[in-house]
Amino acid sequence: MSLLRIDASIRHEGSTSRALADIAQAQWLDTASTTQIVQREIGTTPLPNDAWAQAITSGATPGEERTPEQRSASSLAATLVDELAEAEAYLFAVPLYNFGVSQHFKSYVDLVIADPRMSPGITPVTAGKPGVLVTVQGGNYSPGTPREGWDHATPWMRRILEDVWQIDLEVVTREFTLVGVNPALDAFTDAAAGLKSDAEQRAHRTGRELAERQLQAASR
8 A cells, every 4th residue: 555645834843734733643653554655745845946847848848959957857757656656545735825826736726737648638647536625724715714714725726636637625724823823813823723633633544544545445
């Protein structure tokens, strides 16, 4: 069994998205007897800013005319898709930054889609495989809150992972992660504690279920 984990947080220490993903990964390891985990850091070790543009232009350029930069970008895109193809399940840990998707995760998605195996109109290498998306938010953007609709990341990520990449996706969300950090949110301390507990329990459950589904699939 193999799990590909993608981390988009710009922090190691104190990262709440990593903490939740760690819980899910630990449950995977506890449930799966034999497993391989491949981890790619795209937040602390970002992909090159020009890689997507170079990969796209490489695809439209005859092989003998491609620049070294184009070849390198195409090779990187192929490596990312190889990781997706070889994995049996996925764990994506992506925080909300400035009400939108992490630029590091967007760059990752763009570069993956630049590879012919993930092009629109064909069945992607990720189709039908299970995955978990862990996402965390400093505030609260749930229905009925003053900032309902300000989370512009989660719907886009679900569209990509579920609809474009056709992953069988579960989502674990933790809100109010800035409570205790931003004094303006001190009134929500109790609510934040409850949301933290709920998210951790869901991370436990989804990590375990992710491994159980793969064990069942392997025994068929």
